[in-house]
Amino acid sequence: MxxxxxxxxxxxxxxxxxxxxxxxxxxxxxxxxxxxxxxxxxxxxxxxxxxxxxxxxxxxxxxxxxxxxxxxxxxxxxxxxxxxGFPPDDIGRVVESHPVLVRVRGLVDETPVVHHSTPGHGFGPTRRMDRAVTILAVTEVRDESDVWQPASGRLRLSVEQIVGHADRGAFEAIRVGDEVEVTGQLSRPSPPGNPGEWAYAEHLLDERIRGELRVAKAEDAVTRLDEGGRRFAVLTRLQSFFTNRIDDSFPPREAALARALLLGDGSAMDRTEWDAFARTGVIHVLAISGQHLVILAGFVWWSLRIYGVRRRRGTLLVMGLVVGYAVLTGLRPSATRAAVMVVAACGGLLLRRPVLTANTFALAWLVVLMWNPTDPFTSGCQLSFVSVFVLIWGATRWFAPKPLTPPELILAETRSVPEKVLRGLARILYVAFGITVVLTLTNAPLVMLRQNVVPPVGVLVGPPLVLLTAVALLAGFLLLIVGPIPPLASVTGWCLSLCDELVKFADELPGGSVYVPTPALGWVVGFYGLLAAFVLLADRRIAFALLAWSVLGLIGLPRTNGDEFRVTFLAVGHGGCTVMETPDGRVLLYDVGTMAGPDAVRRIVAPYLWHRGISRVDEVFLSHADLDHFNGLGELLRRFPVGQVTMTPSFALKPTHEVADVLDAVQRRHVPTRVASAGDRFTAGDVAFEVLHPPREGPDGTENERSLVLRVTYHRHSMLLTGDLEKSGAQRLLGLPPAACDVLMAPHHGSRSALPPELVRWSSPGLVVASRGYRADPAIRPADAAGVPVWDTFTAGAITFRSNPTGLTAEAFRTGERIVVRHGR
Structure with a gap:
């Protein structure tokens, strides 16, 4: 037995x-x-x-x-x-919240990464920019008396250049270790401006960075004083050598994938390409991880054994190669973990002593946190260790073949060779897809917490992608070492091309990826606590508890705001997005766009909605057909089901391809549309909407003059949403009977010219809100608004109004200020 x-x-x-x-x-x-x-x-x-x-x-x-x-x-x-812990001369001690022109000297501490602007993006900013990013280890700073003073610390250096500009390649000559002098705008990283937004400043602090240095043009602003230091020379040359070999061996598309797969350099891939891999749940096949090191170590080990290399010498070669590759690709937590575990296993072979896997696993964790104690709080590190834990102590046991009974052994001997081969292949497929299902379910809560997506399609495409990238890895490693031999380049290119096509196919499948609200942190912690107990104790009762806990978290509770009507003006920069949450749980948006492009939906709007537990938008009102008010709708439709889109009579008539594209996106997703004009009235539960402007025809002029003006009322409180209303449109509105409100959206992002005193007197607001960015027109002041308090989203961050039978309150997310707004009249 x-x-x-x-x-x-x-x-x-x-x-x-x-x-x-x-x-x-x-x-x-x-x-x-x-x-x-x-x-x-x-x-x-x-x-x-x-x-x-x-x-x-x-x-x-x-x-x-x-x-x-x-x-x-x-x-x-x-x-x-x-x-x-920072020394007294750290540059972060003198950084201001507003940009200040400075000159600093330092060493380039990381390989510059160029983020290429996505070509042909119909909803992008008016000027496409490439951005080179690196880390600068500061050594000197020019003080007010024009004297160089010693300094220390790390800055995030970004150099923006217009695509196609003659000087855009000036920064490409900079390498790791170069001493440079930089003139640029120095500022403190901004804290989040909206609930749910990624804490960018906290992320930089984890890298010991407390300042950003921005350069608008590399020419004359970034000057190399001395070539790369010795501590970086070998590493830099190797990286440059391998990068050039990849670029010379493949066409641009495959070269970008090969650089990401083999060197961990994703700079040649644009955001849309990365997002496709992330949405389908297969980003791990490109990111440098333990999979890469295990494949490399296994291939080298068996190759050395085939060629008769002695065990001891082969073990030392594997150890050196794995550690060297981990260093070459940046010592990412997952690669560090794999390198430590491989080195520990090799050490056991050298010393002829058994290695306890659990002890090696713990050692890898300790090495990671000693190297960088903030790494354990990153999603990549957490996913790596969780996956390996479940794979080693769970999946290997769950999918281990059961011992055959004597009758089964006899039956197995009678099977033909083709039948044995088919059974073997079936067994491989069963294990591959089974492990993929287990790891997908294991990682789902963390992926939901960090990326708000569940990718069921990852189960389908995961195993073939792992196989294709494994082949591409082996062929690519050989190509890097021995040179661009045509067969190696062809095999690598074919595999990467197939990966690319498979990801595109998976990304377009209906229901392939599902966006979900952010789960509660307590539920995620409880899930992994129960999962660890189940794996370690192998008790079926814990499995049932884990299943019940998972169902409880996924079902959640229906959204309701009680008796409260909640309106939030999000800080999206120069643009607009106002989120209205009704007491009965409906969600309506007034505009969704920004001058920075639709990426604001990914960074700001969607995280806010998920943070609020919102998974559906019932209606989107588009104030007018200017790009900074609607260019995020396509990305919103990708992430949320939308019940209806309401627009002005002239919206669809604007002859631009951006308008045509967004209307096409609405039609392809079968979202109903309606046209709103002056006199129309809508309701959403107890919330009433009255359209004050524009009329069915006119007025003449720009789209701003035909902006949708909504008067939103809940019980005794009301607010006026005005879009970019100005000139003849504003004059027509002022010709209507006065409409008192508690909150007035300042037209045209708070431009002084767009908020005449007559409009303030006409509406009698208790508070004026301006949705603006840093480079917008000078902010209006209370004096400009006839003494009415003015809040703007650039300073205050997201501004939330909460209306209930007891009153109306306003709260600024960034400053924390809270006030009671006077009752409506």
Missing amino acids: TPVPPPPWHEFVRGPLVPVALAASFGLIADRYAGISLPTELVVAVAGLVGWFVGRNRNAEFATLCLWGGIAGLAAAHHHTYRH
Whole structure:
């Protein structure tokens, strides 16, 4: 009778580094989220280590607990110092929130990455820009007396250049390690302006960066003082050599994929290409990960064994190659984890000693957090360790072939060779797709939390993509090492081309990817806690609890705002998007666009809606046919079902391809449309909408003069949404009977010329809101608005109004200011 193997938790109990890794993790979490001071963390660390040293020969259990506490304190202090410990001359200490012109010198600390503008994007900004980004390690700064002073710290340097400009290649000569002098605008990274928005400043702080240096033109603004330093010379030359070899071996499209796959350099791929891989749940096949290192290590190991290389020498070669490749591709957390585990396994072979996998896993975690204690809080690191944990201690056990009984062995012997081959292939397909399903379900909560997408199609295309990229990896590695041999280039190119076509096909399948609201963090933590318990304990009762917990989180609760009508003016820059949430759970948008292009939907609008638990938009009102008010509709339709689009009579008549494209997108998704004009009235539950402008025909002039003006009323409170209303349109509105309101949207993004005192007197608002960007016209002041308070989204961030039977309140997300707006009349 075959003995039953012990559950996985036995292995983890035997690993001495497992509790150390858990204690260190606890310390990281405590410092990041509990706000513990550095002195307290150091006291805990010293007390714990002293307690361990004193008690190790007296009370082993007490000493062990002290040791774990000391390690937690050390990890917390390491995280705190890494993230908040800066020397007195750090450049971040003098950075202002507003841009200031400075001259600094420093060393280029990372390989510059060029983000190419997407060509031919119909809804993009008026000037397409390429942007080169790198990290500058500051050494000197020019002070006010025009004297160079020593300085330190790291800045994110970005150089923007117009596509097609004669000087756009000036920055391409800069390499890692070069000493440069830069003249640019220095500012502090902006905090999020809207709920749910990515905390960009916090992300940079995790990289010890507290300032951004922006350059509008590389010529004369970025000057190389000295060529690359010695510490980067070999690495830089290798990266440049391999990049050039890839570019010379493939056409541009395949070269971009090959650079991402082999070198972790995704700069040649645009945002739309990356998004397709992310939406289909197969971004891991391109991102440098443990899969790459395992394939490389396995291929090299078996190749060396075939050619008769001695085990010891082959093991050393594999170790060196894996570590070198991890360094070459940037020591990403997943690659570091794989490198540590491969090196540990090779070390066991060299020393002829068994290696405990759980101990190696814990060691990899400790190495990652020692190298960069903020990495464990990134989604890539979390997905890598979670996937490997489930794969090693769960999937390998769940999909292991069952031992055959004697009758089954006899039956197997009688099968023909073709039948055995078919059964073997069926077994491979079963395991491949089964593991893909397991890992997709395992990663789903984290992907939902970070990317708000569930990609069912990833289960279908995942196994063939892994096979294709594995072949491309092996052929590509050989091509990098031995040179651009035609067969190697052909095999790699064919595989990458097939990958590209397969991802495009999967991305276009209806229901292939589903966008979902952000799940509760507590639910995600509970899911992974139950998952870990199920994998380690192998108890079916926990599996049922995990299933029930998953269903509970996915079903959720129906949205309702009680008796509250909630209106949020999002901070989208120079553009507009106002989100209205009715008490009965309906969601309506007034405009969705910005001068920066439709990417604002991905960065701002969609995250806000998901943050609010919104998965459907009932109606979108488009104020007029100017690009900065509607160019996000296509991206919104991709992410949310929309019940209806309402537009002005002249919207569809504007003869631009952008208008035609957005109308085509609405038609392709079978979204009903309607035209609204003066006199129309709509309702959404207890919320009433009255169209004050424009009439069915006219007025003459630009689209601004025909902007949709809505008076939105809930109980005693009302607000006036005006779009870009100006000139003859404003004069027509002022000719109507006065319409008092509590909140007035300043027309044309707060331009002083678009808000005449007559409009303020006509509407008698309690508060004026201007949706503007940094480069918009000077903000209107209370004096310009006849003494009425003025809030703008650039300064205040998202501005939320909450109307209920007791009153109307306004809250600014960025400044935290809250006021009570006077009752409507």
